[in-house]
Amino acid sequence: MDFQLTEERQMLQDTLRRFLSDRYTTTVRNEIIESDTGLSADIWSELAELGVIGALFSEDDGGFGGAGFDLTTVFEELGRAGVVEPILDTAILGGGLLVALGNDAQKALVEDIVGGGLHLAFAHGEPTSRYDLNRVETTAKQQGDQIVLNGRKAVVVNAEAAGQLIVSARESGAAGDESGISLFLVPADAAGVSMRGYPLLAGGRAAEIVLDEVKVGPDARLGAAGDAYPAILDVVARANVALSAEALGAMETATELTREYLMTRKQFGRPIGTFQALAHRFSDMLIELEQARSAVINAAGHLAEGATLRDRHIASTRNLIGRVGRLVAEESIQMHGGIAMTQEYELAHIAKRIVMTDHRFGDTDYHLERFIALSAA
Amino acid sequence: MDLAYTAEEQAFREEVRVFLDEKVSDELRAKARGEASLSKQDMEDWHATLNEKGWLAQNWPKKFGGAEWNAVQRHIFEEEAAMANAPRIIPFGLAMLAPVLQKFGSKEQQDHYLPRILSGEDWWCQGYSEPGAGSDLASLKTKAVRDGDHYVVNGQKTWTTLGQHANWIFCLVRTDSDVKQQEGISFLLIDMDTPGIEVRPIILLDGTHEVNEVFFDDVRVPVENLVGEENKGWTYAKYLLTHERTNIAGVGFSQAGLDTVKRMARAEMSGGRPLIENPHFMARVAQVEIDLMAMSTTNLRIVSQAAAGSAPGVEASMLKVKGTIIRQEINDLARRAAGPYAMPFASEAIEGDNDPIGPDYATAVSPHYFNNRKLSIFGGSNEIQRGIIAKVKMGG
Structure with a gap:
């Protein structure tokens, strides 16, 4: 048994932590959040240069990492700094789907992703699909030698920056069927694609997308027709590991900010952290934080296992992270008092990142139900 | 024991319901639900609507132009108003300052300020908290030094809710630094147009501009703006707190919120x-609803005690804690x-x-x-509430 990071991962962690603490200050980050694009092109290319994106792909796929602990190493650091740049969307989801299903020409795009030159977005969720990955109502119909896409996609993160969208659509079956779902690479500026972009509460941007008679060639399809669902599950599993690690990193920052505040803020003539009522609650946060750290290790360590075992661990991790995340976010704000309610204070953004994790790929309850179902199987 | 409202109380509830149904427009309801933001004008208009009906100053004695409702009537109105998604009454002038003026203010102060609160001519905000004085309010440092017919005020207040709309602020200021903290505080009324006052917005984590910092730099305040006696401000502030505490449980807000959750x-x-x-x-929803049903009755128990004339003490602290947890x-x-x-x-959608x-x-x-993390x-x-409960109940 060895719970240490490998030397390479340790170096990656150190490099990334140093870079983000130098460059990704609260002020810089808040300016990025306020900007029209919601991300910084400079930060993006510097992250790519540091190898942060490459670390998320295996050597076979054009990177130098790609395992569960590579993901957690990167995303824990991104979470600590409250990074809003859409690495999850472009690399884990977009790049992951290309790697899983793409032909050689499609896989060739990974080089551009690793180099920082291409953004992707996974246009999968729909206005009424909530967290159900199989609920796809967007249709793909063969028309001569072309495929015509029609439907609506909801809360597509990073859609505006993406050069290409990976759009899920149904070629057969009914909404809710696991078979019959295909993925298509669609240029973001294709005729018939319209977007309504908007900022997200925890930073970054997303869009509602309408696909109206969007025509693509059969070479736009990723993998075999109607067979994309298992790959979607695989890639979402990776995304869930990354999200859990990101939330863990954010919780570390929330806890550290709270510790500092408890020791410096004085009321009634003494640091408020010396009041036992607060000290005990802070201790509970630390206990739960270690639970969260172990849960992330469990998920990352089982990412390469078979789907049932893997997903049971991931569901358990997301459920625990959801519960602990809420506790840490709310208790950190409460123990700070008013200052944590202000937009410019670091904790405000960090708390939003933690809580909003619960709204991507399933919330605490969704993962509890998944855990129950997978445990019964 | 009888859990039913009296016939008079039920008739009153019906009257309130009919009034709200007629007066709260769909647009106003949507805004009060938070789907768009209420403008200053919206808030002023709602006050005017209530004032026209004689229902604005609900807890004021009739001799000052109030409705003189008892605690049960106020509770009924608050419950119905929340369920109807009516805008809330801005409490600073009506529910916080006015009771202090009525009890401790001079005749001149009462005659001058109270009608202006009713008419909407004055919008009051509260100058209590300071950067270094939050939970420990008595440690406040904003200073008022007597200079002839004036006090000269220097310092800073913070978390001043809706101060951007206000033309007056009631402040706790330090007038004596040589005595026990609580004994050197005075209660001053300050015109926000006085030179030397600067209001700076604080943007909250949801992007809203609700609170402000207020800076005082050699602000000259006429001595007649002192309420009651010099250095007795802490007593008045504590009196104000007991009057601030109607609707502390927020039962109506919780019921309306729960309805929305079920609709969703x-x-x-x-x-x-x-x-x-x-x-x-639904297990989560049920759990909260069960808590709310019990708290609603706790609230009514305390409301009916108050209607019978006893002032809520430690019970108010209990309602604050439980009420905010539920909300x-x-x-x-x-x-x-x-x-x-x-x-x-979607800030543009909210706008x-x-x-x-x-x-x-x-x-x-x-x-x-x-x-709403602010509620707690x-x-x-x-x-602080838990500290009060323990202190009172353990007799320490």
Whole structure:
């Protein structure tokens, strides 16, 4: 048994932590959040240069990492700094789907992703699909030698920056069927694609997308027709590991900010952290934080296992992270008092990142139900 | 024991309901629900509507132009107003300053300020908290030094709610630094147009401008703006706190919030079924509803004691703690119910210039969830309330 990071991962962690603490200050980050694009092109290319994106792909796929602990190493650091740049969307989801299903020409795009030159977005969720990955109502119909896409996609993160969208659509079956779902690479500026972009509460941007008679060639399809669902599950599993690690990193920052505040803020003539009522609650946060750290290790360590075992661990991790995340976010704000309610204070953004994790790929309850179902199987 | 309202109380509830039904427009309801923001004009108009009916100054004695409702009547109105999504009454002048003026103010102060609160001519804000004086309010440092017919005020107040709209501020200031903290505080009324006052916005984590910092730099305040006696301000502030505490449990807000959560759960689909059929989500809803049913009765027990003339003491602290826990839990349920549509931050949709991004009910759930973290922080944090309960009940 060895719970240490490998030397390479340790170096990656150190490099990334140093870079983000130098460059990704609260002020810089808040300016990025306020900007029209919601991300910084400079930060993006510097992250790519540091190898942060490459670390998320295996050597076979054009990177130098790609395992569960590579993901957690990167995303824990991104979470600590409250990074809003859409690495999850472009690399884990977009790049992951290309790697899983793409032909050689499609896989060739990974080089551009690793180099920082291409953004992707996974246009999968729909206005009424909530967290159900199989609920796809967007249709793909063969028309001569072309495929015509029609439907609506909801809360597509990073859609505006993406050069290409990976759009899920149904070629057969009914909404809710696991078979019959295909993925298509669609240029973001294709005729018939319209977007309504908007900022997200925890930073970054997303869009509602309408696909109206969007025509693509059969070479736009990723993998075999109607067979994309298992790959979607695989890639979402990776995304869930990354999200859990990101939330863990954010919780570390929330806890550290709270510790500092408890020791410096004085009321009634003494640091408020010396009041036992607060000290005990802070201790509970630390206990739960270690639970969260172990849960992330469990998920990352089982990412390469078979789907049932893997997903049971991931569901358990997301459920625990959801519960602990809420506790840490709310208790950190409460123990700070008013200052944590202000937009410019670091904790405000960090708390939003933690809580909003619960709204991507399933919330605490969704993962509890998944855990129950997978445990019964 | 009789849990029923009297016939008079029921008739009163019906009268309130009819009035609210007629006067609260759909637009106003949507704004009060948080789907768009209430403008200063909206708030002033709502005050005017209530004032016209004689229902604005609900707890004021009749001799000052109030409705002189008892605690049960006030409770009924608050419950109905919350359920109708009516805008809330801005409490600073009406519910906070006015009782202090009526009890401790001079005849001149009463005659001058009280009618202006009713007419809407003056908008008051509260100058209590300071950067170094939050939970420990008595440590406040803003200084008022007597200079002839004036006090000269220097210092800073913070968390001043809606101070951007106010033309007057009532302040706790230090007039004596050589005595025990609580004994050197005075209660001053300050015209916000006086030279030397600067109001700076504080933007909250949900992007709203609700609170402010107020800076005082050699601000000259006429001595006749002192309320009561010099150095007795802490007594008046404590009196104010006991009067601030109507509707402290926020039962009506919780009931309205729970209705919204159920409406959302009926509309949202999860795994091909309406969310309202999902046992895990609904177990959460049921748990809160069970807590709310009990707290609602606790609230009525205290309200009827108050109607019989006894002032709420430690019970108010209990209601504050339990009431805010329940309200925050309901905010959390609404956030969960919205699913992925809890993520957009649609400030333009909230400003009312645009269609909502997802379902209309999802627009404000996350901003509200974060904004209402304040409930357990302001007005004496829940930690302070727990301290009060323990101190009183343990007799320490």
